[in-house]
Amino acid sequence: MNIKTSAPGKLMLFGEHAVVYGYPCIVTTVSPRIYVEVEKTSGLLKIDSPQFKDTRFVQETVKLFCEKYNVNNNLLIKTHSDFSSQYGFGSSSAVTVATILALSKLFQTEISKKEVFDLGYKVVINVQGVGSGFDIAAAVFGGTIYFVTGGKVIEPLFVKNLSLVIGYSGVKADTSSIVKNLEFRIHNSESEYKKIFEKIGKIVEEAKISLVKNDWKTTGELMNKNHRLLQELGVSTEKLDKMCHAAINVGAFGAKLSGAGGGDCMIALASSNKIKKVELAIIKAGGEIINVKCNI
Numbered sequence: 001m002n003i004k005t006s007a008p009g010k011l012m013l014f015g016e017h018a019v020v021y022g023y024p025c026i027v028t029t030v031s032p033r034i035y036v037e038v039e040k041t042s043g044l045l046k047i048d049s050p051q052f053k054d055t056r057f058v059q060e061t062v063k064l065f066c067e068k069y070n071v072n073n074n075l076l077i078k079t080h081s082d083f084s085s086q087y088g089f090g091s092s093s094a095v096t097v098a099t100i101l102a103l104s105k106l107f108q109t110e111i112s113k114k115e116v117f118d119l120g121y122k123v124v125i126n127v128q129g130v131g132s133g134f135d136i137a138a139a140v141f142g143g144t145i146y147f148v149t150g151g152k153v154i155e156p157l158f159v160k161n162l163s164l165v166i167g168y169s170g171v172k173a174d175t176s177s178i179v180k181n182l183e184f185r186i187h188n189s190e191s192e193y194k195k196i197f198e199k200i201g202k203i204v205e206e207a208k209i210s211l212v213k214n215d216w217k218t219t220g221e222l223m224n225k226n227h228r229l230l231q232e233l234g235v236s237t238e239k240l241d242k243m244c245h246a247a248i249n250v251g252a253f254g255a256k257l258s259g260a261g262g263g264d265c266m267i268a269l270a271s272s273n274k275i276k277k278v279e280l281a282i283i284k285a286g287g288e289i290i291n292v293k294c295n296i
């Protein structure tokens with residue numbers, strides 16, 4: 001029997017970094033997906049994953065799943081991706097979730113969404129050592145989610161017509177080293193960082209309301225504020241700042257980096273009649289536009 005499953009990638013809308021320290025964030029899914037195919041074999045575990053050099057997430061998922069459900073790992077697992085792992089859309093979390101879903105179908109185990117999340121989050125922590133789990137939650141639950149560290153709260157938000165432009169800065173960022181670097185800096189001035197995280201937490205609470213109301217003006221202003229606080233945390237780059245300014249200058253409601261920073265993507269919120277202008281401005285600032293649908 002051959003089982004096929006898939007899970008979507010994600011984009012952080014609000015609250016990155018603060019969410020690692022117990023604050024909430026808002027994350028949305030993107031249209032590109034990771035696909036996993038699994039079948040039982042007589043041989044040893046084989047992972048055929050030509051698009052990813054790093055198969056640790058699949059390996060760790062198989063290990064934890066087989067231990068938990070007491071099944072053997074004589075498996076052939078093939079993965080395939082709609083998107084390049086360089087964009088920071090969460091290919092590791094999506095492949096983790098898709099693998100859990102595939103294994104639970106193959107072995108006919110009853111597993112709730114929360115259990116898929118808990119197992120997937122364990123995989124992330126075992127492989128990466130750090131992370132809030134927001135990307136696992138997005139891959140499991142889909143749509144737009146209000147999320148608190150470690151899955152303490154996972155709440156779907158009913159957001160309609162989220163009109164985002166996504167710009168890639170051309171630099172691949174390494175999330176875990178950026179998170180670890182910030183952790184190191186926090187040690188030296190905890191109270192200063194705590195103040196920034198509290199402000200970010202407040203922005204997330206306000207954005208939770210403005211997004212559901214389709215209040216794009218307020219949402220855009222909150223994105224700008226969140227970006228400024230990420231600059232204060234020292235995780236933005238000149239290129240990301242330039243791309244955000246360019247988008248705002250031609251009429252975007254707001255813009256911010258999305259994810260750990262240090263490169264990867266920025267997002268701009270714009271009304272449909274401004275999208276083309278915003279895209280061109282981001283390209284002029286040196287960015288690459290990534291065409292994906294959000295909130296799916």
Ligand code: PMV
Binds near residue numbers: 130132133134135
């Ligand atoms: O770089 P990304 O898109 O994987 O986002 C990282 C977000 C952080 O808050 C910095 C880390 C986390 O696990 O929440």
